[in-house]
Amino acid sequence: MKIVLSYGLGADSTAILLRWLIEPATRTFDLADLIVVSAQTGDEWSETGHLVEQYVYPLLAKHGIRTVQVARKSKSQRDGIVILDDTRTPTRCYVTGAYKLSDELIDVATVPQTGGKRLCSLKSKGWPLDTFIAELTKGEDFVHVVGYESDELSRMLGDAQVVGLPGRIPTYPLIEWGWDRATCEQYIHDQLGVWWPKSACVQCPYALATAAGRARTIPRFLAHPDEAMRTLTMEYLAVAINPRQGLIGGRQLLDELEATEGSGPLLDQFEQHLDSLPWAIYDVRRAFRAHPDDMMRPANAARSLTRVHEGTRGDMIGGVRFMATLLHPLGARLETGRHHRLWLHERNLYYPCVEQLVAAAPALASDKTNKTFSSAWRAGLEGPAQLSLSF
Ligand code: SF4
Structure with a gap:
C-alpha cells in the first residue's frame, strides 16, 4: 500500500520524516512505499526552502524516497495542477510555486482572511495535494500521513470525519507518539543542529494573529526585506480600497512595523517601492x-x-x-x-x-x-x- 506523507515543509512533518529515517523501528512500512508530497503556494519563506534543500532533501535522496512538489497552475481549477518536481533524488525546493497565492490576492486587492474555513489553504494546498494524490492512488487504499501535533486532537477529528479521497486511511504519527511542537523542534535540533522555523506563506495572517506569532514573524520581515515588500504591498493595496482590511485581524502589519525598533530601513525601502510602482x-x-x-x-x-x-x-x-x-x-x-x-x-x-x-x-x-x-x-x-x- 502506498504511504503518502503531506510534507508542509514545517517542523511537524520534518520531524516525522527524520524519525522514520533515523529510527526505522518507528515505522511499519518499507521506504520504497513512501511518497512525500508538498503543495507549493508560491509564497513560502525562502529560508524554509533553503533549509529543506540543505537538510531534508539530501536525506530523502540518500534513501531514494519519491518526492513530489505540486502547485496550482492558474486561478482556475479547470486548468489543473503543475507537477513542479517528481523525483527520488530531490535537490531543489520550488517555493516560488507556479501560480502564486499572492498573485491571486493582489489581483483582487485583498489579504488572506482569517475566520471560517482557511480558503487560501484549501485552494493553494489542499486542492493541489488531493488532485495529485487522487491521480496517484486511482481509488486504491492508501495511508495518508498527516502531521498534526499531540495537542491538535480537534483538527485530527475534523480531518478524520471529512469524506475525502476514496481509499484514504488517515494516520497521525505525532499524536500516536505524543509529540507536540516543542518536541518536534527539539528532535530536529538534536538531529540537525537547527531550530526549524514555522512554515507559512510570507503573508500568512495566522502567523501574525498572536503576540508570540508576531514576535517570531516581525524579525523575519526585518531580515528579509525583499520578501516583506510583496506582503506590505498586498496589504497596502487591500487597505487603500477597504480600510477594514489588514493582516492582523483588521489591524495593519505596517502599523506593527512602524512601532518596531529598527524597522526604519525596511519602511524607507517600502516607500521607495511604492514610488516605483504604477x-x-x-x-x-x-x-x-x-x-x-x-x-x-x-x-x-x-x-x-x-x-x-x-x-x-x-x-x-x-x-x-x-x-x-x-x-x-x-x-x-x-x-x-x-x-x-x-x-x-x-x-x-x-x-x-x-x-x-x-x-x-x-x-x-x-x-x-x-x-x-x-x-x-x-x-x-x-x-x-x-x-x-x-x-
Ligand atoms: S500559510 Fe497562511 S496564507 Fe498560506 S495558505 Fe496557509 S493559511 Fe493561507
Missing part, C-alpha cells in the same frame, strides 16, 4: 445586503472595482484631491494620510446599503464586478435612509 485611481463600490435577522448587520457584500485612471503615485493622489474639490460641495469626504480616499457614499447604520469611494493605490488589481452587483447595488440604494450623498 498607480491608479480606483472606483470602489460595495453593496451590502441585510442580515435576515438583524438589519444592523450585513449579510454579504457584492463589489465592483474599476480603475478609472492610471499614472504615477503623485499624479493619482493629485487626481483624488482634484476630484475632492469637485465633489466636496456635494458632501464627499476626503481622507488623507497613508491613503487618499474620497468617500462618495458611506456605509449606513442600517442594511441594505451601499458605499462608494475613489482611492489612489498601486495599479496591481484588476477590474472586477461581481455577478450579483447590479441588483445588490439597486437594493442597497433603496435601503433604509441612506445618510450620505446620492447622485
Whole structure:
C-alpha cells in the first residue's frame, strides 16, 4: 500500500520524516512505499526552502524516497495542477510555486482572511495535494500521513470525519507518539543542529494573529526585506480600497512595523517601492445586503472595482484631491494620510446599503464586478435612509 506523507515543509512533518529515517523501528512500512508530497503556494519563506534543500532533501535522496512538489497552475481549477518536481533524488525546493497565492490576492486587492474555513489553504494546498494524490492512488487504499501535533486532537477529528479521497486511511504519527511542537523542534535540533522555523506563506495572517506569532514573524520581515515588500504591498493595496482590511485581524502589519525598533530601513525601502510602482485611481463600490435577522448587520457584500485612471503615485493622489474639490460641495469626504480616499457614499447604520469611494493605490488589481452587483447595488440604494450623498 502506498504511504503518502503531506510534507508542509514545517517542523511537524520534518520531524516525522527524520524519525522514520533515523529510527526505522518507528515505522511499519518499507521506504520504497513512501511518497512525500508538498503543495507549493508560491509564497513560502525562502529560508524554509533553503533549509529543506540543505537538510531534508539530501536525506530523502540518500534513501531514494519519491518526492513530489505540486502547485496550482492558474486561478482556475479547470486548468489543473503543475507537477513542479517528481523525483527520488530531490535537490531543489520550488517555493516560488507556479501560480502564486499572492498573485491571486493582489489581483483582487485583498489579504488572506482569517475566520471560517482557511480558503487560501484549501485552494493553494489542499486542492493541489488531493488532485495529485487522487491521480496517484486511482481509488486504491492508501495511508495518508498527516502531521498534526499531540495537542491538535480537534483538527485530527475534523480531518478524520471529512469524506475525502476514496481509499484514504488517515494516520497521525505525532499524536500516536505524543509529540507536540516543542518536541518536534527539539528532535530536529538534536538531529540537525537547527531550530526549524514555522512554515507559512510570507503573508500568512495566522502567523501574525498572536503576540508570540508576531514576535517570531516581525524579525523575519526585518531580515528579509525583499520578501516583506510583496506582503506590505498586498496589504497596502487591500487597505487603500477597504480600510477594514489588514493582516492582523483588521489591524495593519505596517502599523506593527512602524512601532518596531529598527524597522526604519525596511519602511524607507517600502516607500521607495511604492514610488516605483504604477498607480491608479480606483472606483470602489460595495453593496451590502441585510442580515435576515438583524438589519444592523450585513449579510454579504457584492463589489465592483474599476480603475478609472492610471499614472504615477503623485499624479493619482493629485487626481483624488482634484476630484475632492469637485465633489466636496456635494458632501464627499476626503481622507488623507497613508491613503487618499474620497468617500462618495458611506456605509449606513442600517442594511441594505451601499458605499462608494475613489482611492489612489498601486495599479496591481484588476477590474472586477461581481455577478450579483447590479441588483445588490439597486437594493442597497433603496435601503433604509441612506445618510450620505446620492447622485
Ligand atoms: S500559510 Fe497562511 S496564507 Fe498560506 S495558505 Fe496557509 S493559511 Fe493561507
